[in-house]
Amino acid sequence: MQDHFRDQLPDIDPDETSEWIESLEQVIAHSPSRARFLMGRLLAHARSRQIGLPPMVSTNYINTIPPEQEPYFPGDEEMELKIRRIIRWNAAAMVMRANKKYDGIGGHLSTYASAASLYEVGFNHFFQGKDAPGGGDQIFFQGHGAPGVYARAFLEGRLTQDRLDGFRQETSGTGLSSYPHPRLMPDFWEFPTVSMGLSPLNAIYQARFNKYLHQRGIKDTSQQRVWCFVGDGEMDEPESMAALSLAAREELDNLIFVVNCNLQRLDGPVRGNGKVIQELESIYRGAGWHVIKVVWAREWDDLLARDSDGVLVNKMNTTVDGEFQKYVVESGAYIREHFFGPDPRLKKLVEHLSDEDLRRLRRGGHDYRKVHSAFASAVELKGAPVVVLAKTVKGWTLGGAVEGRNVTHQAKKLSEDELKAFRDRLELPISDKELKDEPAYYHPGEDSDVVEYIRARRRSLGGYVPERRVHPVRVDLPKDDLYAEFAAGSKKQGVATTMGFVRLLRKLMRDKKFGPRVVPIIPDEARTFGMESLFPEFKIYAARGQLYEPVDAAHLLAYRESQQGQILEEGITEAGSMGSFTAAGTSYATHGETMVPFFIFYSMFGFQRIGDLIWSFADQRGRGFLLGATYGRTTLLGEGLQHQDGHSLLLAATNPVCLSYDPAWAYEVAVIVKEGLRRMFDEDEDVFYYLTLYNEPYPQPEMPSGIEEGILKGLYLYRGAPDERKHRAQLLGSGTILREALRAQDLLLEHHDVSADVWSATSYQQLRADGLETERWNRLHAEQPRRQPYVAEQLEGQDGPVVAVSDSMKAVPDQIARWVPAPFVPLGTDGFGRSDHRGALRRHFEIDAEHIVVATLAALAEFGELKPEAVTEAIERYGVDPERASALRCDL
Numbered sequence: 001m002q003d004h005f006r007d008q009l010p011d012i013d014p015d016e017t018s019e020w021i022e023s024l025e026q027v028i029a030h031s032p033s034r035a036r037f038l039m040g041r042l043l044a045h046a047r048s049r050q051i052g053l054p055p056m057v058s059t060n061y062i063n064t065i066p067p068e069q070e071p072y073f074p075g076d077e078e079m080e081l082k083i084r085r086i087i088r089w090n091a092a093a094m095v096m097r098a099n100k101k102y103d104g105i106g107g108h109l110s111t112y113a114s115a116a117s118l119y120e121v122g123f124n125h126f127f128q129g130k131d132a133p134g135g136g137d138q139i140f141f142q143g144h145g146a147p148g149v150y151a152r153a154f155l156e157g158r159l160t161q162d163r164l165d166g167f168r169q170e171t172s173g174t175g176l177s178s179y180p181h182p183r184l185m186p187d188f189w190e191f192p193t194v195s196m197g198l199s200p201l202n203a204i205y206q207a208r209f210n211k212y213l214h215q216r217g218i219k220d221t222s223q224q225r226v227w228c229f230v231g232d233g234e235m236d237e238p239e240s241m242a243a244l245s246l247a248a249r250e251e252l253d254n255l256i257f258v259v260n261c262n263l264q265r266l267d268g269p270v271r272g273n274g275k276v277i278q279e280l281e282s283i284y285r286g287a288g289w290h291v292i293k294v295v296w297a298r299e300w301d302d303l304l305a306r307d308s309d310g311v312l313v314n315k316m317n318t319t320v321d322g323e324f325q326k327y328v329v330e331s332g333a334y335i336r337e338h339f340f341g342p343d344p345r346l347k348k349l350v351e352h353l354s355d356e357d358l359r360r361l362r363r364g365g366h367d368y369r370k371v372h373s374a375f376a377s378a379v380e381l382k383g384a385p386v387v388v389l390a391k392t393v394k395g396w397t398l399g400g401a402v403e404g405r406n407v408t409h410q411a412k413k414l415s416e417d418e419l420k421a422f423r424d425r426l427e428l429p430i431s432d433k434e435l436k437d438e439p440a441y442y443h444p445g446e447d448s449d450v451v452e453y454i455r456a457r458r459r460s461l462g463g464y465v466p467e468r469r470v471h472p473v474r475v476d477l478p479k480d481d482l483y484a485e486f487a488a489g490s491k492k493q494g495v496a497t498t499m500g501f502v503r504l505l506r507k508l509m510r511d512k513k514f515g516p517r518v519v520p521i522i523p524d525e526a527r528t529f530g531m532e533s534l535f536p537e538f539k540i541y542a543a544r545g546q547l548y549e550p551v552d553a554a555h556l557l558a559y560r561e562s563q564q565g566q567i568l569e570e571g572i573t574e575a576g577s578m579g580s581f582t583a584a585g586t587s588y589a590t591h592g593e594t595m596v597p598f599f600i601f602y603s604m605f606g607f608q609r610i611g612d613l614i615w616s617f618a619d620q621r622g623r624g625f626l627l628g629a630t631y632g633r634t635t636l637l638g639e640g641l642q643h644q645d646g647h648s649l650l651l652a653a654t655n656p657v658c659l660s661y662d663p664a665w666a667y668e669v670a671v672i673v674k675e676g677l678r679r680m681f682d683e684d685e686d687v688f689y690y691l692t693l694y695n696e697p698y699p700q701p702e703m704p705s706g707i708e709e710g711i712l713k714g715l716y717l718y719r720g721a722p723d724e725r726k727h728r729a730q731l732l733g734s735g736t737i738l739r740e741a742l743r744a745q746d747l748l749l750e751h752h753d754v755s756a757d758v759w760s761a762t763s764y765q766q767l768r769a770d771g772l773e774t775e776r777w778n779r780l781h782a783e784q785p786r787r788q789p790y791v792a793e794q795l796e797g798q799d800g801p802v803v804a805v806s807d808s809m810k811a812v813p814d815q816i817a818r819w820v821p822a823p824f825v826p827l828g829t830d831g832f833g834r835s836d837h838r839g840a841l842r843r844h845f846e847i848d849a850e851h852i853v854v855a856t857l858a859a860l861a862e863f864g865e866l867k868p869e870a871v872t873e874a875i876e877r878y879g880v881d882p883e884r885a886s887a888l889r890c891d892l
């Protein structure tokens with residue numbers, strides 16, 4: 001950097017420059033740490049004088065807040081220590097008791113043990129409950145810390161001992177879930193967090209969405225904060241870092257991250273050869289966050305105050321995390337020799353301390369007051385999000401076999417002796433007998449001062465947390481006539497289902513009452529989907545409005561940003577878009593404000609790229625619509641292997657609360673969206689929808705009457721055979737490929753003496769779900785009359801083989817195979833996509849009308865209805881090469 005400056009800028013006074021450099025050289029020669037100190041002071045001073053230097057991203061390895069700036073501590077420290085100890089005990093007891101009952105059931109002792117003070121400061125002084133003015137805070141708890149949160153709820157009287165004993169035993173219906181799962185404990189957990197990396201991302205978008213709600217005048221969220229507790233190991237997940245700069249750019253001063261830096265992850269140190277806190281400091285500060293480091297407990301204050309020549313700070317700066325970990329498990333004598341020993345000045349600094357005193361020099365995250373002052377400052381800071389980097393020991397207080405050891409993450413048990421030592425350290429009145437087989441819980445009594453104290457604290461902070469509360473404000477769903485135009489069809493005009501959907505979306509957004517509740521979310525793909533017309537009408541949300549005149553200002557479709565904008569144009573981040581989708585789709589619970597998100601994306605970059613975020617959305621009971629646009633291995637022409645999606649429907653089918661559909665016609669899209677709105681926002685079902693959308697334009701037909709139920713159940717007869725012929729067949733088509741089935745219907749009739757019925761298969765997943773349920777009912781009600789799955793009922797009595805064709809892998813229609821009461825032939829797009837035009841691709845994947853004809857004839861021949869020669873004749877007629885490698889094999 002220096003060299004760069006020297007090259008670029010003329011030095012107008014070289015003598016003065018040399019003097020400065022010489023002075024610095026002298027200081028370095030005398031004391032490098034003093035030189036570092038002076039440079040730090042100079043840079044800080046220069047910045048305060050606004051001379052345009054970039055911020056320094058890293059500071060000394062000491063607390064950001066000096067002791068003299070720590071605020072007054074308003075609590076009863078003794079009482080809060082007592083509370084913390086009881087919670088520590090019960091958290092560990094709960095995990096151990098569960099493992100005693102069912103060996104290997106799991107649970108974690110060490111994560112909460114390291115984070116107890118971080119949480120307790122929050123619970124006693126900062127976390128706002130739902131009854132607080134403004135609606136309270138939103139808190140993302142570290143998944144593996146769940147035992148501590150249950151143990152606190154026990155002390156608060158929210159969970160009974162029986163419930164604690166149900167830890168990780170959920171099938172009975174009253175157990176406690178291993179981690180924060182709103183799906184499983186819908187009154188308790190608000191945010192699912194245990195898939196590492198997702199909560200940091202989701203928390204940022206939650207905070208951003210809170211600002212969006214505020215700006216749009218939907219809810220005053222100005223008093224609400226988002227807290228996100230993260231592990232230092234978890235920060236290695238790419239998603240953890242993914243949105244840090246967005247948080248700063250959007251000035252999310254309603255957001256506080258607390259990174260529990262116990263320097264360990266599951267296998268060992270997070271950065272044995274480096275310093276994770278320093279690394280994170282640079283990253284966060286570089287991204288524009290306020291950073292508060294809590295490295296050392298109060299015992300160090302005196303040593304640092306006497307460190308006049310900076311040797312202690314220097315030692316702190318240069319000691320790697322792996323070494324710090326060693327000091328956790330070693331004796332005071334070892335610490336004296338290895339940390340303080342090498343430098344006589346350091347040794348002298350601690351000569352008044354005993355070995356035991358040295359062992360008791362704690363890390364900052366275990367000093368309740370230091371943590372308190374960090375949080376107190378975090379809630380005051382403005383203009384940017386805040387991260388608190390708190391240094392702790394993993395397994396703190398659990399004893400020498402666990403504390404700071406590499407195996408600590410996996411520890412689930414303590415021996416009887418270890419339990420006794422743990423009890424003694426926590427000074428709890430539990431007898432040896434009560435530890436014998438398994439540790440008893442400790443409760444000081446309903447009337448105890450402890451219980452009274454924590455209840456009073458929570459009362460003054462607006463009630464217990466976490467709590468998930470659902471009192472949504474009802475939305476008025478649009479009237480039926482909004483959908484009428486889609487039932488009318490497009491006459492001769494070519495309209496792709498994507499265009500049909502965008503028309504529908506615009507109509508929904510224009511609906512007076514319902515419109516403002518719609519949250520369209522797009523990751524930089526609006527033009528691809530023909531959505532740019534929404535920009536000027538509904539505007540793109542921008543925290544600072546539009547500070548420039550857009551290049552296309554004169555155009556009708558100008559790129560318009562506004563602080564009240566409704567559209568979330570996320571830029572190229574499907575993961576971030578899922579963050580917004582999650583915040584919006586759960587707003588009915590987290591804010592009591594129903595919002596209806598439509599997240600429209602390049603289908604290929606949906607389920608397979610951000611499937612875990614979608615899974616988490618389901619856990620959080622999110623509601624909304626995922627629109628996989630440009631779906632289809634052959635319909636998205638030209639793009640190739642990495643774009644052409646023929647399998648998201650299969651992936652979507654794995655999610656128990658995702659209803660997935662593959663509509664062929666715009667009216668099907670409209671019927672599905674209408675029903676989705678009804679089920680999610682009228683019936684309050686915690687489900688969500690995935691719809692494929694295609695970009696192939698074709699005339700949209702009028703909606704036949706009486707087929708809504710079929711569309712929603714997944715199958716309906718679209719066009720029966722126009723004429724009676726010798727042979728019969730059933731063709732099932734989905735999405736754009738339904739039109740190939742219709743073409744095959746004509747060819748079969750014209751050339752092959754086959755009358756085929758054509759069905760629109762809108763959802764194999766829904767058909768399968770119904771099939772599985774029916775099958776199960778029959779199994780469990782053996783003496784009752786058999787029930788028929790819907791798909792069997794529909795196809796029963798229809799003659800001929802059933803050929804199912806779509807722009808997806810064959811496994812998608814295969815989902816219904818065993819309930820089809822006739823020979824079943826799935827055709828589909830197994831294999832990598834490739835670039836070509838649609839006709840060539842459909843031929844390649846053998847899903848064009850000609851291949852459907854061949855498949856139908858082959859199935860008829862198989863069952864003796866036709867001679868095999870009829871198949872050969874069709875193969876020749878349509879120029880099919882029977883010896884060509886299949887699309888799947890030719891990828892090998």
Ligand SMILES: Cc1ncc(C[n+]2csc(CCOP(=O)(O)OP(=O)(O)O)c2C)c(N)n1
Binds near residue numbers: 111235264
């Ligand atoms: C995406 C993901 N990968 C892996 C895991 C398994 N896992 C659970 S905890 C853990 C280590 C956590 O370390 P850290 O984030 O430092 O938390 P700590 O327990 O130390 O506070 C791992 C790897 C997970 N839960 N999620």
Ligand SMILES: [Mg+2]
Binds near residue numbers: 231233234
């Ligand atoms: Mg850790």
